[in-house]
Amino acid sequence: MRRIFFAIPLLMACSSATTDEATVASSSGDTSTTSTGGQGGMSASSASDASSSMSSSTGGASECTLAANTTATDVVNGFGCARLNRDASACLAARTAQGLTGDWLKFSCRVKLTVDTSGATPFVLVEADSRPDYKSNYFETEDACWDDYKVPGKATPNLIMPQTIKTKVPLTPSGGGTDKKTNDAGVAVNGVWIFNDAAAPPDDIYKAVNSFDRCGGHPDPQNGGTYHYHIEPNAISSDDANLVGILRDGYFVYGRRDGDNSLATGLDVNGGHTGTTTHSPMTPVYHYHVVEQTSTTAGTLGQKAWFIAIGKFHGQLLK
Numbered sequence: 001m002r003r004i005f006f007a008i009p010l011l012m013a014c015s016s017a018t019t020d021e022a023t024v025a026s027s028s029g030d031t032s033t034t035s036t037g038g039q040g041g042m043s044a045s046s047a048s049d050a051s052s053s054m055s056s057s058t059g060g061a062s063e064c065t066l067a068a069n070t071t072a073t074d075v076v077n078g079f080g081c082a083r084l085n086r087d088a089s090a091c092l093a094a095r096t097a098q099g100l101t102g103d104w105l106k107f108s109c110r111v112k113l114t115v116d117t118s119g120a121t122p123f124v125l126v127e128a129d130s131r132p133d134y135k136s137n138y139f140e141t142e143d144a145c146w147d148d149y150k151v152p153g154k155a156t157p158n159l160i161m162p163q164t165i166k167t168k169v170p171l172t173p174s175g176g177g178t179d180k181k182t183n184d185a186g187v188a189v190n191g192v193w194i195f196n197d198a199a200a201p202p203d204d205i206y207k208a209v210n211s212f213d214r215c216g217g218h219p220d221p222q223n224g225g226t227y228h229y230h231i232e233p234n235a236i237s238s239d240d241a242n243l244v245g246i247l248r249d250g251y252f253v254y255g256r257r258d259g260d261n262s263l264a265t266g267l268d269v270n271g272g273h274t275g276t277t278t279h280s281p282m283t284p285v286y287h288y289h290v291v292e293q294t295s296t297t298a299g300t301l302g303q304k305a306w307f308i309a310i311g312k313f314h315g316q317l318l319k
């Protein structure tokens with residue numbers, strides 16, 4: 001089943017599905033739940049047979065090459081998304097040769113990291129294509145990466161299309177930022193854009209949650225199919241302290257928890273605080289966490305979701 005591809009050249013903005021395009025491929029054996037709370041309120045559950053459901057939906061003869069160098073863990077969310085381990089050993093030497101250390105070395109090799117120290121502010125050029133490293137119902141059904149999951153609500157109309165992410169991230173971040181986080185707030189460890197906690201007005205991000213694939217992402221319905229995250233991406237982090245990615249101001253963002261497995265506390269309005277991290281285990285540094293927020297909007301009042309990028313950037317962006 002092919003879906004119509006909309007490529008309306010509007011500003012990059014996310015909305016809940018605003019078209020009447022609601023058909024998604026469905027088949028028997030779908031293990032998804034239909035919680036009205038969507039994925040935002042999901043927490044990790046124990047292993048289930050959901051992963052076998054994922055692998056049964058090849059949609060093609062070949063393997064999903066985007067998933068190369070990943071292995072599924074037994075942490076699977078209620079929608080059948082397995083948290084993945086990512087083997088970045090193939091690009092380790094190239095990264096350490098550039099002086100990259102710590103959590104920079106956890107990024108998938110699908111993400112190209114280039115250090116530039118030629119200017120006044122050394123930066124890392126982060127390049128990726130914003131496609132997920134797992135199967136999604138938002139690939140074409142003929143694609144080896146297509147997954148037969150049926151979203152609980154309306155599907156977004158676009159399919160996932162490869163993008164060209166090129167963003168400069170300060171190697172040594174500094175505070176004093178004033179920019180509000182936008183739809184290009186950062187890049188996840190697997191090279192997927194991290195969007196903020198808002199949908200394009202008048203749409204409601206809490207309704208958009210019901211358009212997410214099993215792992216918590218969806219393609220932009222208005223901007224050529226840019227796959228992205230708003231909420232805790234369960235193929236990366238499921239109620240844990242895992243590295244989620246880097247925001248454009250150079251500060252890392254982690255899951256709900258700190259390294260001692262306690263829920264992050266004392267977060268500021270931008271979702272961050274200062275403490276030790278896996279990147280800086282001895283010296284406290286500023287960092288972000290995914291943050292639970294509750295809808296105050298009629299229609300989704302009281303619904304909760306764990307967003308990745310809220311408020312403003314703590315640090316300064318490279319223009």
Ligand SMILES: [Zn+2]
Nearest residue numbers: 014015195230
């Ligand atoms: Zn979105």
Ligand SMILES: [Zn+2]
Nearest residue numbers: 258264275287
């Ligand atoms: Zn923390």
